[in-house]
Amino acid sequence: MTLRISGTTKLCCIFGDPVEQTLSPQMHNAAFKALSLDMLYVPFHVTPDDLPTAINAIKAMGISGVNITIPHKQSVMALIDEVDEQARLIGSVNTIVNRDGLLTGYNTDGQGYLKSLTGETGFDPHDNSVVILGAGGTARSIAYNLLKATASRVLIANRTIEKAEALRNDLRSIFPEAHIDASGLNIAPELSQADLLINTTSLGMMGKGGAHPPVDISTLPPAAIVSDIVFKPLYTPLLIEAEAKGHKIHTGLGMLVCQGALGFELWTGREAPVEIMHKAAVDALEDD
Ligand SMILES: NC(=O)c1ccc[n+]([C@@H]2O[C@H](COP(=O)([O-])OP(=O)(O)OC[C@H]3O[C@@H](n4cnc5c(N)ncnc54)[C@H](OP(=O)(O)O)[C@@H]3O)[C@@H](O)[C@H]2O)c1
Incomplete structure (x- = not known):
C-alpha cells in the first residue's frame, strides 16, 4: 500500500499496554484508503504511568481519534473532558473523539x-x-x-x-x-x-x-x-x-470489526466499509 502522508493528514491511534496484539491499524488504514480519506492510524505502547501524558498529547498534537485498550479503559475516564451517557453507565471507554480540543469518550465494545x-x-x-x-x-x-x-x-x-x-x-x-x-x-x-x-x-x-x-x-x-x-x-x-x-x-474477530466500525463512524461521520475492515483483519491474522 502506498502511503500518502502530508501536512493535512489526520491521525488516529490506539493506546494499550501491551499493544502488539492489535489489528486495528490494518483495519482502519484499509478503511481510510477505501474511502480515500486523508487519515492514518498507528499503535502506541502507553503504560499506565504514561497515560495522563499520552491523553494530553491528543490535544497538543491534534490527534483526531483514539482507541483505548487493555488496561486503560476505566482509568482513562477521569482524564478526558466528557464521557457519553452510555459509556458512563458502562464505566469504561474504548473510543475517544477529539472535537476541536474537546475529548469525548464512547464505548463501542x-x-x-x-x-x-x-x-x-x-x-x-x-x-x-x-x-x-x-x-x-x-x-x-x-x-x-x-x-x-x-x-x-x-x-x-x-x-x-x-x-x-x-x-x-x-x-x-x-x-x-x-x-x-x-x-x-x-x-x-x-x-x-x-x-x-x-x-x-x-x-x-x-x-x-x-x-x-x-x-x-x-x-x-x-x-x-x-x-x-x-x-x-x-x-x-x-x-x-x-x-x-x-x-x-x-x-472475537466479528466483535473487533464491529466495534472498530462504530469507532470509525464516530471519527469520520462516514459509513464504515465493514467488509473491507473484516478482510483487512483476517489478512493481518493470516500474515502473523
Ligand atoms: N474482540 C475484540 O474486539 C476485543 C475488544 C476488547 C477486548 N478484547 C480482549 O478482551 C480481553 C480483556 O480486555 P479488557 O480490556 O476487558 O481487560 P481488563 O479490563 O484488563 O480485564 C482483564 C480480565 O481478565 C482477567 N484475568 C487476567 N489474567 C487472568 C488470569 N491469569 N486468570 C484469571 N483471570 C484473569 C482479569 O481478572 P482480575 O479482575 O482477577 O484481574 C479481568 O477480569 C483482552 O484479551 C482483549 O484483547 C477483545
Missing part, C-alpha cells in the same frame, strides 16, 4: 460484540441466561448491552471476586429488575443453566501464553454457545475445546 454475536450465531439475548468470565472493562460493556437486550440472567464470574461483585452492583443499579449475580471461577453448577458462555478475560491471548480459563465446561448444555472475545489467536484453547464438545462457537 458491547454494541459491537452483540452485533457480531447476533449476526454470526443468530443468538438473541432476550430471555436467555449468560455467564461472563471476567469483570474487566470489556466485560462491563458486554454485560450492559446483554442486559439492555433483556437477557434473563447474567452471572459475572471472575478470578478477583470483589471485582465481579462491584460490576454486579453497578449493573443492578442500572437494571434493578434484572437477575444479575457474581462469583469466582468455580461455576460448574451455574454453567448447566447457561445458554451462552463468554470469555472476556485476557487468558487465551497469545502474548499471555494462550491459556484456557480455569473453568470446567463439561456441565454446559449441548445447545449453549461458547464465545471468546480474544482474537489472537482466533481459535483459543477454550473455543477449541468447546467446538470439540459440539458447541456452536463465536470468535
Whole structure:
C-alpha cells in the first residue's frame, strides 16, 4: 500500500499496554484508503504511568481519534473532558473523539460484540441466561448491552471476586429488575443453566501464553454457545475445546470489526466499509 502522508493528514491511534496484539491499524488504514480519506492510524505502547501524558498529547498534537485498550479503559475516564451517557453507565471507554480540543469518550465494545454475536450465531439475548468470565472493562460493556437486550440472567464470574461483585452492583443499579449475580471461577453448577458462555478475560491471548480459563465446561448444555472475545489467536484453547464438545462457537474477530466500525463512524461521520475492515483483519491474522 502506498502511503500518502502530508501536512493535512489526520491521525488516529490506539493506546494499550501491551499493544502488539492489535489489528486495528490494518483495519482502519484499509478503511481510510477505501474511502480515500486523508487519515492514518498507528499503535502506541502507553503504560499506565504514561497515560495522563499520552491523553494530553491528543490535544497538543491534534490527534483526531483514539482507541483505548487493555488496561486503560476505566482509568482513562477521569482524564478526558466528557464521557457519553452510555459509556458512563458502562464505566469504561474504548473510543475517544477529539472535537476541536474537546475529548469525548464512547464505548463501542458491547454494541459491537452483540452485533457480531447476533449476526454470526443468530443468538438473541432476550430471555436467555449468560455467564461472563471476567469483570474487566470489556466485560462491563458486554454485560450492559446483554442486559439492555433483556437477557434473563447474567452471572459475572471472575478470578478477583470483589471485582465481579462491584460490576454486579453497578449493573443492578442500572437494571434493578434484572437477575444479575457474581462469583469466582468455580461455576460448574451455574454453567448447566447457561445458554451462552463468554470469555472476556485476557487468558487465551497469545502474548499471555494462550491459556484456557480455569473453568470446567463439561456441565454446559449441548445447545449453549461458547464465545471468546480474544482474537489472537482466533481459535483459543477454550473455543477449541468447546467446538470439540459440539458447541456452536463465536470468535472475537466479528466483535473487533464491529466495534472498530462504530469507532470509525464516530471519527469520520462516514459509513464504515465493514467488509473491507473484516478482510483487512483476517489478512493481518493470516500474515502473523
Ligand atoms: N474482540 C475484540 O474486539 C476485543 C475488544 C476488547 C477486548 N478484547 C480482549 O478482551 C480481553 C480483556 O480486555 P479488557 O480490556 O476487558 O481487560 P481488563 O479490563 O484488563 O480485564 C482483564 C480480565 O481478565 C482477567 N484475568 C487476567 N489474567 C487472568 C488470569 N491469569 N486468570 C484469571 N483471570 C484473569 C482479569 O481478572 P482480575 O479482575 O482477577 O484481574 C479481568 O477480569 C483482552 O484479551 C482483549 O484483547 C477483545
